[in-house]
Amino acid sequence: MQLGIIGLGRMGGNIARRLMRAGHQAVVFDRNQDSVHGLAGEGAVGAADLADLVSKMDTPRAVWVMLPAGAPTEATIAQLSELLEPDDVIIDGGNTFYKDDIRRARDLAARQLHYVDVGTSGGVWGLDRGYCMMIGGEREIFERLDPLFDCLAPGMGDIPRTRDRNSADDRAERGYIHAGPAGSGHFVKMIHNGIEYGMMQAFAEGFDILKTKSSSELPEDQRFDLNLADIAEVWRRGSVVSSWLLDLTADALASDQQLTQYSGVVSDSGEGRWTIDAAVEQAVPVPVLSSALFARFRSRQDATYGDKILSAMRFGFGGHVEVPK
């Protein structure tokens, strides 16, 4: 099958490669023509611009946009919508806000174009492990593109099947689902990331206590000299917290328990924030997911204005003077 791919960063490039390895054809474009030539050298059809890409594809076309969410994706989809023909499909594989998907699908439908949103997890490792995909859009279009998704997905692998599972459709077990109409793919991916933040913060806090308990600032009789690398490792086998995130933590701690290469300034992306907005909109209490997000916000500041307000109040009612860090 043929897929147009726009944006040949790590994700887009590897999607092309994984498809080509399985015998599919990739028609590719990137503003950086070196990336295009590189992939052409691996067997892809290179395009000089969007119009060229469209012209080199058979109808009905399917074009996967793999660009940063927001303006770059928006502009590219707008341009594509001028170039494509009825029944063609635009796929947004980026981290788009799901309400933008809903709007786009409605707008494109007016031009008889289809829109599919694909949330992916595990991207960096996807070339070899495959991409876990949550897909939104019309069911017929999902089915039309199924060979591509099937190829990109991880497959069953050696992960044991879920007991009691009796769905006629085994695609979830092979690592991709049709979540529902446009927007639902990115909605599910968004929640995935919200959960991810929460799980990460749970580990962060636990290891923080372990580290602090080992601190030389504690009196000796209150201290345990804990080996955090061994602790992460032992939990990987048979414990309730075993998980990929734990594996990654064990990796990092095996190299350096002090994590000296990290300063602890932690970014967040749209999904973590939108998850909180969605919860607030739906009146769902999410203390863990929000705390995880706020910890990241806090990690990026030296001192908050709020903390200064606290100090000012304490001085006001008790004459308390700050003790320096």
Place this chain on the structure above:
Amino acid sequence: MQLGIIGLGRMGGNIARRLMRAGHQAVVFDRNQDSVHGLAGEGAVGAADLADLVSKMDTPRAVWVMLPAGAPTEATIAQLSELLEPDDVIIDGGNTFYKDDIRRARDLAARQLHYVDVGTSGGVWGLDRGYCMMIGGEREIFERLDPLFDCLAPGMGDIPRTRDRNSADDRAERGYIHAGPAGSGHFVKMIHNGIEYGMMQAFAEGFDILKTKSSSELPEDQRFDLNLADIAEVWRRGSVVSSWLLDLTADALASDQQLTQYSGVVSDSGEGRWTIDAAVEQAVPVPVLSSALFARFRSRQDATYGDKILSAMRFGFGGHVEVPK
């Protein structure tokens, strides 16, 4: 009436002064004899050591220990218990953990000594405003000491009476209560401080949003150039958040909206922590009180080990590299 006072810091000294102004007698001791001589110059009976203080008092004695909680208070009470006679009273006016009060009351009862724990709020301002007091111990002893508490308390002042209040005992309205048996005074004071932390953090977060909304880093069309001093001031009249803490915030902001004299390193004391322990012990969900405490913990660190764990995981699954602050 006569009261022995041990510890003549700001709190202890002013308690002596407020009592003497009302015609009571203070017998005072402090390791720093200058403090003793100073108060003696204001009319107190000075003592050279604990034994001297005890010998200068009429029986049954009442001795107020106003020292840092923990070892200093513990040691002084132990010494006093050797010197006092049956039916004498030891008062702990410090910030003692309420379970220590319960233990002490039991131990002292074996020697026929009484124990009273007094939690006070508004200490710095107490000389003029009076001390809001929550008192634990035997009711008879509370009644015996009532003239002292009555004098130290703020009194009704110009604060409007609570509608529907019909208690025969108006002492709560005058600013002091018998909370219950030993320990209950400090327990109630502990919860008071827990609430105080939560209220302070609510203001801190709100002003932080207001400040950030005024930040020159925001695009101009998303920014409001807010006057935080005026906002604090306007809320003082008629708004739902009017409170003493708001008054103090308005004070601080009137002097300097940037709060440049504060670095935002915020201490916490035992009460805030014990409140969380009590909630955990009693299975009461306290997300606000705990968040307020954790914000203070966080304010004292540059980067947490937990944050580094997050960075390490993000590098592991996504190749994300930290963006410096």
Place this chain on the structure above:
Amino acid sequence: MQLGIIGLGRMGGNIARRLMRAGHQAVVFDRNQDSVHGLAGEGAVGAADLADLVSKMDTPRAVWVMLPAGAPTEATIAQLSELLEPDDVIIDGGNTFYKDDIRRARDLAARQLHYVDVGTSGGVWGLDRGYCMMIGGEREIFERLDPLFDCLAPGMGDIPRTRDRNSADDRAERGYIHAGPAGSGHFVKMIHNGIEYGMMQAFAEGFDILKTKSSSELPEDQRFDLNLADIAEVWRRGSVVSSWLLDLTADALASDQQLTQYSGVVSDSGEGRWTIDAAVEQAVPVPVLSSALFARFRSRQDATYGDKILSAMRFGFGGHVEVPK
């Protein structure tokens, strides 16, 4: 001065009354003509519909819309904008989302109409105490309407002035401010409510611990039989947590410590939610404000699906069976 008022519920009606008491003129309309006739009987000029109201006013007009936020306010402003003439002013005194204010001000400016957003706190008590007002819009228009705001505001009252305050403009001290351009009034009011939620929850959690500590389910030697009405009362005098919210709590507890008339199902309004959205948008950590909102969400549910997920996992890894409430 003359003010048109649309919406004669408790807020709108009392605004009219407070203005008329001071000699201003109110031209009033409500879908419920009984309300109109009632206020007409108190001296207002009644109107049969919006056009009638507009026709009965002198130019430049100022019309205060005091309706539920959202559709009712939106529709009324749309209608008014057709009826009013250049230089007239529309005031939205409701709980509108500040981004809606910004949009409306821009749209109305295109018709040479002015828009002012007024956030008010303390509404129910406003007739007698006055309204604490945070006002957004053009400064000239704010100044034009100043006599109205001055009349509606609480004034200095007997609240002590803030030390170090030296602003030339004493309106903040009299209970109203010009916060900035359109939207800023409701923005500041929104944050006010966010803080209010946090303070309320701080008290809620503290009293919950006190109540639980008094529970007959506790072993007798761990229990204190605390009088919560007295505790609220004593804190009103001289303590750090003294506040209007504490006064209200003391009121409620004086009537009934069990609070039996309340089931504990707690609503939330837009402001509490938008505060969290704003914090997330601005990357400000707000654990207390969000926890307070989530506690309200949670109070309205019997059991969450999330809790069932926990139970299902616990059964899965440990065979744990739920113990009924």
Place this chain on the structure above:
Amino acid sequence: MQLGIIGLGRMGGNIARRLMRAGHQAVVFDRNQDSVHGLAGEGAVGAADLADLVSKMDTPRAVWVMLPAGAPTEATIAQLSELLEPDDVIIDGGNTFYKDDIRRARDLAARQLHYVDVGTSGGVWGLDRGYCMMIGGEREIFERLDPLFDCLAPGMGDIPRTRDRNSADDRAERGYIHAGPAGSGHFVKMIHNGIEYGMMQAFAEGFDILKTKSSSELPEDQRFDLNLADIAEVWRRGSVVSSWLLDLTADALASDQQLTQYSGVVSDSGEGRWTIDAAVEQAVPVPVLSSALFARFRSRQDATYGDKILSAMRFGFGGHVEVPK
């Protein structure tokens, strides 16, 4: 090797079985003699009481106490300490508070007895999967007992080795570690459970949002009809949140997406609470771990007193009347 085992519930019985399968000898006792006879039928040496168990063992003995933490374990260890001889070892495999371990080890050392604390995870599944063990006590004693731990642990299994791991000691990779001196085993296990709570709550909140987004109470154009079983399943392959807890969630949802057999009343055990106490003691901010605990507390109540306080305040300042659930 020989091991005495006291307490033949699911954990104790299976520990005996797993050891016997590997050729070790189990000398077993339980108050329920049926359990003793049952295991004797499987090859164990049964004992009629503690003295009998001790008399049937070779010296130096190792006796594993596998009883509920608290009084039952405490009493049994006290009795055993009277019966055992110098150089014998008592192992506590239960969920003991680590400070109790420290005290016991000190007390037993005075009698020349050794004490080892073993925290285990994955207990229910341990007979077949093995037990993940975190072990505290003297290193020489840990080494003495190594054959037993080696047998009980899961072993490397088919879990990929951690990159960069270069410890000479591969026991962490085989699922057990010597964490440090007495108490450290249970300390590490305690933190494990704290993390577990946080991870579970992250999933709970995420699925709650997904569920709510599918609710028929939402307007149709805001709703997605999501298949939660498929979502859990698809995340099992290649996503960042893949974990054993997700596997268990997928299991449960495959059987019944409504989780109708669960009411959502969620218990908590000592470890989750002690984790918070430890964090508070060590001044580590743990918003996620505490939120997870509080969600469980909240799940067990219909309405909190705190919620009623909120309702009472809202009535007080705004006349708001509760809307029933």
